[in-house]
Structure formats: structure tokens, C-alpha cells
Ligand SMILES: Nc1ncnc2c1ncn2[C@@H]1O[C@H](COP(=O)(O)OP(=O)(O)OP(=O)(O)O)[C@@H](O)[C@H]1O
């Protein structure tokens with residue numbers, strides 16, 4: 001049984017002018033435990049909507065989203081989210097942010113501290129533990145956001161373009177760090193990106209979506225071992241394949 | 257680099273010096289501003305642009321105030337006024353924030369009270385003074401109640417707006433990290449809406465003083481505004497001006513104290529001075 005199963009899910013919004021608009025139409029997808037899944041697709045194809053359905057922020061208009069065979073009824077600490085925008089609590093220090101989920105779960109301070117020490121060391125932020133978010137660079141903030149999401153040992157980590165707002169160099173470092181954490185902690189990750197290179201570098205499975213209405217076009221399994229060499233011909237082949245799948249979307253061509 | 261330590265020490269010393277410089281220059285300019293104001297005020301009646309009896313210069317005001325300071329009359333009136341304004345404000349702060357949060361967090365209550373809130377905010381509280389005198393008389397309790405009513409509205413309204421507009425992403429972060437309603441309120445909603453709550457409290461301080469004056473003018477046996485109305489009856493404009501200066505100073509000091517307190521309590525938050 002897949003960890004997350006999405007069955008015949010449709011999601012509608014009320015568009016401008018009061019007409020219903022299909023963000024997702026009859027999407028079915030199973031996500032296996034321990035895998036790194038990337039969602040790619042043109043803007044507006046429903047990636048964020050799908051992620052928010054899994055997170056429990058939205059309820060599907062039709063169909064069902066299940067975690068471990070149980071329908072998802074709302075957000076919870078078994079599925080933590082890393083947002084694209086900086087969602088760190090501005091009034092907490094780095095350490096307090098990382099420990100937030102543990103604190104509300106009632107974990108003892110000493111134990112919390114040990115866990116946050118470990119995580120901060122893993123992301124190379126031990127020196128900044130007592131700083132406030134506004135004293136951090138964009139890359140540092142996203143590191144902390146990842147650490148905060150991981151601290152509670154969620155079953156799934158949901159990431160919506162988490163590295164889109166940082167520069168290319170930092171982005172590459174963050175990707176490597178994330179892969180290391182994923183392997184070290186045996187995480188299951190659902191990761192949205194616009195960036196084909198990022199998807200090829202990170203993903204076990206790449207879910208290519210298409211728009212109008214949002215649906216799944218193709219699922220590819222990249223069996224290259226990590227760490228992946230961006231210069232290798234195999235990398236280039238996967239890049240080309242995913243790129244082609246994205247551009248093959250006929251409705252996208254129409255719009256362009 | 258062998259002299260890193262020396263270089264850093266020099267950098268730090270330089271930095272601290274420039275910070276200190278800026279602070280002193282700021283304070284010096286603040287003082288200069290006040291002195292300039294006093295100078296202009298002093299000159300206008302002396303040059304004959306205004307009648308010195310109706311518009312006494314600061315030197316005359318000080319002359320009138322000094323004996324009253326010495327006799328304890330002014331300190332006592334300040335104390336009485338501060339007691340009224342302070343206790344009224346405290347009541348307003350507690351109720352305003354609590355009710356602001358409660359009314360903004362529950363959607364049903366929020367929609368229920370929103371029109372009332374916008375109606376109330378456009379009614380000047382001064383308009384309540386005569387009614388209050390009819391209801392409660394001119395006792396201490398009535399004055400405190402009036403100050404509390406006046407300060408309550410801006411605090412309520414601002415807390416309400418602050419809580420209503422907490423960024424969704426904060427709420428979602430808290431929810432997916434497992435926070436329950438109470439924890440979300442305490443650790444997320446309150447700190448996130450703090451800038452609004454603080455703005456409301458600052459407005460509350462200003463309004464508390466305004467209402468205080470109105471309440472004391474409507475009838476009192478002590479207080480700064482009472483002192484001013486005595487000055488009015490005795491045709492002592494200098495005493496009235498002394499009262500004005502005291503009120504201005506109280507407002508200023510209250511606001512500074514409040515800002516300093518916020519800095520201390522909420523190190524991540526920078527209220528604009
Ligand atoms: N709250 C909303 N109200 C109305 N329509 C919405 C809302 N959120 C999303 N939509 C619409 O639903 C569709 C899918 O949106 P979604 O945000 O899931 O796309 P996305 O794939 O994440 O896009 P992007 O890559 O630009 O982030 C879009 O057409 C969008 O306009």
C-alpha cells in the first residue's frame with residue numbers, strides 16, 4: 001500500500017466571474033514510503049493545490065486523499081510543510097523555530113535541545129542558533145525552515161518550491177544537504193519545482209503535470225544513484241526527457 | 257593575518273564610536289528642537305505679537321509653576337491624574353486585547369461584531385462624557401471608567417485587525433507542526449499581531465489622556481486638568497499653560513516608557529520611535 005494515495009481527486013476553485021475552474025481533474029497517484037518525488041509542470045497546473053490537499057489545508061472537491069490508508073482530515077505533524085515564502089516565526093530565534101513542533105508536542109526542554117542541536121549541526125547553522133530570522137540570509141532561512149519541518153520526524157515532508165527564492169549557488173548546496181538529510185533520516189519527500197535540473201538532481205520519481213485542467217501527464221522513475229553528476233550524459237538524457245514531456249503539453253503550446 | 261585581533265578591535269571601537277555619536281547627536285537634536293520651540297514661544301509675546309497675559313511666555317509659566325511645585329500642589333495633581341489615566345488604561349488594555357483577540361478568532365463572532373466595531377470607532381468618546389456624568393456622577397470610579405472606555409476602542413479595534421490579518425502561512429505552519437488552538441494563539445497569533453496590538457495600545461495612551469482631561473474638566477477636586485480649570489476661573493493663563501506643558505510631558509513620557517518596555521519585552525520587534 002502506498003504511503004500517500006490520491007484517488008480520482010478533482011479540485012475546483014471559483015474563478016473570476018463566478019465560473020468554476022478545475023485546478024485538478026481526476027488525478028490519481030500513489031506515493032511510496034521513503035521516496036523522493038518531484039512534481040513538475042507549467043505554472044497553474046495545480047501543483048500547489050495537490051500539495052495542499054496532501055497537507056490537509058484543502059479538502060478535495062471530489063475523490064480521496066489518504067495517508068497510510070486513512071483519509072486526511074486536516075493538517076498535522078505527520079506531514080510537515082516547507083513553504084516557498086519565508087514562513088519562519090519572526091518572533092522566535094532559529095532554535096525556537098526548530099523546536100516549535102517539539103515544544104507544542106510537550107517534549108522536555110533538554111530533549112528538545114538535543115534534537116535541535118543535532119539538526120542545526122546537520123544544516124550547518126549551530127553558530128546562528130540564537131539569531132532571529134531577520135538576521136539570516138535567504139538560504140539560511142530556508143535551511144532553518146527545513147530543519148523545523150524535520151524536527152518533528154514527520155512521515156512525509158511536503159516542499160513547495162522551497163529553494164526558488166535563493167541564488168543558484170546556495171540552491172545547489174541546499175539540494176545536496178536535503179539529499180543527505182533524506183538519506184540519513186529515511187524521509188519521504190514530495191517536492192514541487194519549476195526547475196528541471198533540480199528535479200533530475202533530486203528525484204526518484206518525477207511526476208510531470210499538465211494544465212487546463214490540472215492532471216498527471218507522465219510519471220518517470222530516475223534510477224541514477226546519488227550523488228548525481230550534472231555533467232554526465234545520463235543526467236543530460238533525463239533532463240531532455242523531462243523537458244520534452246513538459247513542452248509536449250499541447251495546451252501549453254496553445255497558450256504560449 | 258597576524259594583526260586580525262588588533263584590526264577587529266579597531267573596527268569594533270570605530271563602530272561603537274559611530275553608534276554612540278549617532279545616539280548623542282540624536283539626543284542633542286531632540287533637545288535643540290525643544291529649546292527652539294521654547295525660544296519662539298518666549299519671543300512671540302515679548303515682541304508684542306501676542307498679549308503676554310493671554311499668551312504668557314515659558315519664563316512666566318515657570319515662575320507660576322515653581323511655587324506650586326514646591327508646595328506639592330502640582331506633584332499631587334499629577335499623581336491623581338496619573339492614577340486615573342493609568343488604571344483606566346490598564347483596564348482598557350486588558351479588556352481591549354482580550355476582546356480583540358476573542359472577537360477576531362472566531363469567524364461567527366467576528367462577523368457579528370465587525371459592523372458594531374466600525375460604528376463605535378467613529379464615535380468620539382468625548383461624546384460619552386456628559387452621559388457618564390449622568391450615570392456615574394463625578395466620582396473617581398466614573399473617571400476611571402470613562403478613561404477605560406475611551407482607551408478601550410482603539411485597543412480593541414487594532415487587536416481585532418491584527419489578529420484577523422495574521423498571515424495564513426503562519427497559521428498553516430503552526431497547524432502542520434502540530435500546534436493546537438490554544439498553542440497557536442499563544443505562540444503564533446499573539447506575537448504575529450503584536451505590531452497592531454502595540455499600535456492600539458499607543459493610541460490608547462493618547463486617548464486616555466484626552467478623555468482624562470475631558471473627565472476632569474467636567475468636574476473634579478484634583479488633577480492636572482482640574483488645576484487648569486482653577487487657573488481658568490482665576491484668570492491665570494500661566495497656570496493653564498503649566499497644565500498644558502505637564503499634559504504634553506506626560507503624554508511624551510508615557511509613550512517613551514511604552515516604547516522602551518516593548519523593546520525590552522519583544523526584542524524581535526522594532527516599534528518605530
Ligand atoms: N485560491 C484560489 N482561488 C481561485 N483559483 C485558484 C486559487 N488557487 C489556485 N487557483 C487556480 O488553480 C489553478 C492551480 O493553481 P496552483 O496554485 O495549484 O498551481 P501551481 O501548479 O502551483 O502553479 P505555480 O507553479 O505557478 O505555483 C490555477 O489556475 C490557479 O489560478
Ligand SMILES: [Mg+2]
Nearest residue numbers: 047048049160
Ligand atoms: Mg504553486
